[in-house]
Structures are given as C-alpha cells and as structure tokens.
Amino acid sequence: MRKSKKERQACLQETIKENPFVTDEELANEFNVSVQTIRLDRMELAIPELRERIKYVAEKKMQDEVKSLPIEEVIGDIIDIELDKSAISIFDVKKEHVFTRNGIARGHHLFAQANSLAVAVINDEMALTGKADIRFVHPVKEGDRVVAKAKVIRSEKLRTIVEVASSVGNEVVFQGEFSMFRAPSSEKEEKNETGN
Amino acid sequence: MRKSKKERQACLQETIKENPFVTDEELANEFNVSVQTIRLDRMELAIPELRERIKYVAEKKMQDEVKSLPIEEVIGDIIDIELDKSAISIFDVKKEHVFTRNGIARGHHLFAQANSLAVAVINDEMALTGKADIRFVHPVKEGDRVVAKAKVIRSEKLRTIVEVASSVGNEVVFQGEFSMFRAPSSEKEEKNETGN
DNA sequence: CCGCTATTAGGACTAGGTACTAAGAACAGT
DNA sequence: ACTGTTCTTAGTACCTAGTCCTAATAGCGG
Numbered sequence: 001m002r003k004s005k006k007e008r009q010a011c012l013q014e015t016i017k018e019n020p021f022v023t024d025e026e027l028a029n030e031f032n033v034s035v036q037t038i039r040l041d042r043m044e045l046a047i048p049e050l051r052e053r054i055k056y057v058a059e060k061k062m063q064d065e066v067k068s069l070p071i072e073e074v075i076g077d078i079i080d081i082e083l084d085k086s087a088i089s090i091f092d093v094k095k096e097h098v099f100t101r102n103g104i105a106r107g108h109h110l111f112a113q114a115n116s117l118a119v120a121v122i123n124d125e126m127a128l129t130g131k132a133d134i135r136f137v138h139p140v141k142e143g144d145r146v147v148a149k150a151k152v153i154r155s156e157k158l159r160t161i162v163e164v165a166s167s168v169g170n171e172v173v174f175q176g177e178f179s180m181f182r183a184p185s186s187e188k189e190e191k192n193e194t195g196n
Numbered sequence: 197m198r199k200s201k202k203e204r205q206a207c208l209q210e211t212i213k214e215n216p217f218v219t220d221e222e223l224a225n226e227f228n229v230s231v232q233t234i235r236l237d238r239m240e241l242a243i244p245e246l247r248e249r250i251k252y253v254a255e256k257k258m259q260d261e262v263k264s265l266p267i268e269e270v271i272g273d274i275i276d277i278e279l280d281k282s283a284i285s286i287f288d289v290k291k292e293h294v295f296t297r298n299g300i301a302r303g304h305h306l307f308a309q310a311n312s313l314a315v316a317v318i319n320d321e322m323a324l325t326g327k328a329d330i331r332f333v334h335p336v337k338e339g340d341r342v343v344a345k346a347k348v349i350r351s352e353k354l355r356t357i358v359e360v361a362s363s364v365g366n367e368v369v370f371q372g373e374f375s376m377f378r379a380p381s382s383e384k385e386e387k388n389e390t391g392n
Numbered sequence: 393c394c395g396c397t398a399t400t401a402g403g404a405c406t407a408g409g410t411a412c413t414a415a416g417a418a419c420a421g422t
Numbered sequence: 423a424c425t426g427t428t429c430t431t432a433g434t435a436c437c438t439a440g441t442c443c444t445a446a447t448a449g450c451g452g
Contacts, residue, residue, distance in 0.1 A: 005397090005398070005399095020254075021251075021254075021255075023438090023439070023440090024439075024440075025439085033399075033400090034399070034400050034401080035400090035440095036399075036400055036401075036402095037398080037399055037400070039440085039441085040398085040399080049439070049440055049441080050438095050439065050440075051247065051250075051407090051408095051438095051439070051440075052440095054247075054250055054251050054254045055217075055250050055254075057253075057254035057257055057258070058216075058217075058250045058251075058253035058254040058257065059217075060257065061253050061254065061256065061257035062253070073296075075304070099269075099322070100269075101321070101322060102322055102379075104322075104324065106308075106311075106312070106315075107311050107324070107325040107328075108271070108304060108307055108308035108311045108312065111304055111307050111308070111311070111328075112302075112304035112307070112308070115302075115303050115304045115307070116302070116304065119302075125297070126295065126297060126298055126300075128300065128303070128332065128335060129303040129332050130331070130332055131330065131331050131332070132303075132307075132328075132329075132330045132331075132332075133328075133329055133330075134327065134328045134329075134330070135326070135327050135328075136324065136325050136326055136327070136328075139324065183298075201428090201429070201430095219407090219408070219409090220408075220409075221408085229430075229431090230430065230431050230432080231431090232430075232431055232432075232433095233429080233430055233431070235409085235410085236429085236430080245408070245409055245410080246407095246408065246409075247407095247408070247409075247438090247439095248409095
C-alpha cells in the first residue's frame with residue numbers, strides 16, 4: 001500500500017537523515033512512487049541532493065579532524081599556571097565522557113585531566129609520568145565542571161612529585177600523586193621507570 | 197614554470213591528500229596543464245575522482261560516528277575475556293596518542309586501556325574505579341602494540357582488586373593495581389570512594 | 393462534471409567525471 | 423637530421439544524479 005503524501009514525506013525525511021547516501025531512485029523504489037515525486041518531496045522539505053548531502057557530511061568530518069588532534073595535547077583548559085609550582089585546569093564532562101548506562105564519567109578522563117596537568121606544570125622540554133597513586137573519591141556526572149589543581153610538592157634532579165586534586169563545586173572527586181620524570185630535551189631512555 | 201611529470205604527480209598527490217575537495221579543473225589551473233593531463237595523472241596514481249573521494253571521506257565519518265561513542269566504552273580491542281577472572285586487550289599506539297615532540301605515548305592512554313579493561317573484566321552491571329596504583333615502567337612509542345592483561349586478584353562483596361600488566365613485545369611497560377567497586381544495577385551512591 | 397491536488401512523464405541542461413581515439417610536442421638516441 | 427618514445431592536449435560519446443520546466447493524467451470532493 002502507498003502512503004499518503006504527508007506520511008511519505010515524514011518517512012523520507014527520517015530515511016535520509018539516518019542514511020544520507022540514498023539516491024532518489026532508491027527512495028522511489030522504497031516508497032513505490034516515481035523519481036519525480038521524490039524530487040518534489042525533497043523540494044518541499046528543502047532536502048538537498050545526494051551529492052550535496054555527502055559533501056556536507058565529508059566537510060563536517062574535515063572540520064572535527066583538525067579538532068581532534070591538537071586539542072588533546074592537554075585535556076581540559078588550563079586557566080592558570082605557575083611553572084614548577086602550580087596549575088589549574090577545568091574540564092566539562094560531556095556525554096562522550098560518561099558511561100551510557102548511568103551517566104557517570106569514565107575514570108580515565110579524570111585521570112587524563114590530572115595527568116596532563118601534571119605534565120604541563122613542569123617547566124621542562126618533556127615530562128613523563130613514572131608512578132601515580134590515585135583515588136576516585138566521588139562519581140562525576142555528565143554536565144559537571146571538574147576543576148583540577150596541581151601542586152608541585154618536591155623536586156629532585158630527575159624526579160618531581162606533583163599532587164593533583166580535582167573537584168566539582170566544593171566536593172573533591174579525584175586525588176592523585178604523580179611522580180614525574182623530567183627529560184631535558186635529549187632522547188635518553190634512562191633505564192627502568194619511565195612512561196608517558 | 198611548469199613542473200616535470202614526476203614533480204607534478206608528487207605535488208598532485210599531496211594536494212589531493214590534504215584537500216580531497218579539489219576538482220580536476222582546479223588542479224589543471226594550479227599546475228598549468230590541461231584537464232586531461234590531470235586525469236591521466238590520477239589514473240597513474242590510482243586516485244579516484246572527486247565524488248568518490250568525497251564519498252569516501254563521508255563514509256569514514258559515518259563509521260567513526262558509531263565508533264566514537266559505543267566503542268570507546270573499552271579502549272583497545274578485547275581479544276580474550278573470562279568474566280571475574282582475567283582479560284586481555286590490545287591497543288595500537290597511533291600518532292594521535294603520542295607527544296608530537298618525542299613520539300612517546302601519553303600516559304593517560306595506557307591508563308585508559310588498563311582501566312577500561314579492569315572495568316570490563318568485572319561481571320556486573322557496572323564497575324567504578326575507586327583507587328589505582330600505577331607505574332609507567334617503560335616509554336611506549338608510536339607504532340607499538342600494547343597488550344594489556346588483567347587478572348582479578350581478590351573479590352569481596354563490593355570491592356574487587358584487579359591487577360593489570362601491559363607490555364610491548366616481551367617488555368613490561370605499565371603496571372597497575374585497580375580497586376574496583378561493583379555496582380549491581382541500582383543507582384546508589386555509597387558515600388566516599390567512588391569514581392569512574 | 394468542474395476544479396483541485398498529487399503524481400508522473402518527458403525534454404533540455406548541468407557538473408564532474410570515464411573511456412577512448414587521435415594528433416601534435418618535446419626530447420633522446422643514433 | 424631522422425626516428426622512436428613519452429608526454430600532453432583535444433575531442434567525442436557516454437555516465438550519474440541530479441535541476442528546471444512543461445505538460446499530461448489520476449483520483450477525489452463538492
């Protein structure tokens with residue numbers, strides 16, 4: 001049975017939305033109408049042609065291609081930093097950071113924020129995490145803004161101890177002590193204990 | 197001045213790679229040759245036509261659209277799992293995982309692999325990391341394949357201790373002990389110590 | 393039966409190509 | 423200087439997935 005115009009157009013919109021790669025001809029077969037009818041429908045619904053749709057998808061891809069590499073250098077936005085002393089970053093928990101089942105943030109994102117802040121606070125060419133002792137104190141949910149504060153506790157020639165505490169509002173959600181290796185430019189791999 | 201065929205083809209390949217949206221005509225103008233020459237070049241270099249290129253980009257986008265939410269549930273591919281006992285996952289280190297300056301993987305990726313494996317090995321609705329004690333033993337480089345092995349050490353009512361050891365080849369690169377909370381479905385937030 | 397909307401058919405044209413033939417240009421080897 | 427080879431260009435027919443436009447027909451309400 002053929003659907004009414006309204007039904008068909010609603011259905012068409014849905015179909016194209018979830019599969020932009022479908023041609024007018026395929027749609028015509030699916031809905032048992034002529035290609036021209038499909039074209040008229042697209043007109044009325046202001047849906048662009050196949051090639052435009054594909055192009056649009058590809059362009060979006062290009063856009064977040066550039067987004068997804070350099071930004072990851074530091075997880076969260078550093079809002080204050082005093083090299084070799086302290087640093088603060090904020091990280092907004094979005095839906096891609098949480099378990100779909102319960103909306104609780106995955107631990108590695110909190111770790112990543114803290115760890116990259118510990119790396120950033122060190123005033124050297126390169127810093128690598130050697131050890132870390134961490135504690136997830138309280139669950140973090142989608143929509144929360146996590147503020148991480150890093151403090152340099154002790155600094156030896158090679159090893160630096162950084163303490164990071166993250167909180168949402170007044171509540172501490174994460175604590176960690178990071179033992180960092182400083183690597184002043186040269187590419188030596190000092191035996192044992194090294195890392196990221 | 198017009199480039200030699202070899203030069204032009206190398207250049208063309210580069211140009212298309214970083215801007216797949218360029219037409220043969222535009223390329224012909226850029227290199228001061230005819231459209232046909234560009235077509236022959238594409239033939240020889242086995243570069244598909246504009247529309248195919250765009251389609252390919254768009255399809256990739258669609259692919260990692262689905263990849264970037266549910267698949268991130270576990271970082272790395274689980275290749276073996278025995279619930280509440282042990283699990284193994286592999287993680288290939290790509291350029292987006294390393295510091296651009298020295299090609300060494302950022303610690304939080306190794307942590308993420310280990311942590312999500314620790315979550316996965318637990319046979320319960322939900323598991324959250326409470327504490328973790330981790331050690332980056334050796335730096336991991338771009339191209340390395342990291343194999344993480346998780347073993348459940350001890351299991352109480354609420355708390356489970358999971359040990360994870362990651363290695364590249366025969367060399368251990370990361371060790372961690374994760375103290376996990378099991379959360380059997382209900383949304384209780386048992387005071388103190390919880391996390392991801 | 394008239395009028396209206398919806399649908400369908402057809403023709404002309406478009407972009408951005410493929411596939412093929414054919415001819416001229418550039419240059420090297422002898 | 424002539425020949426052979428590669429490179430480049432031109433031109434044609436054809437393709438897909440459309441646009442834009444005109445015109446004919448189908449189905450149905452009043």
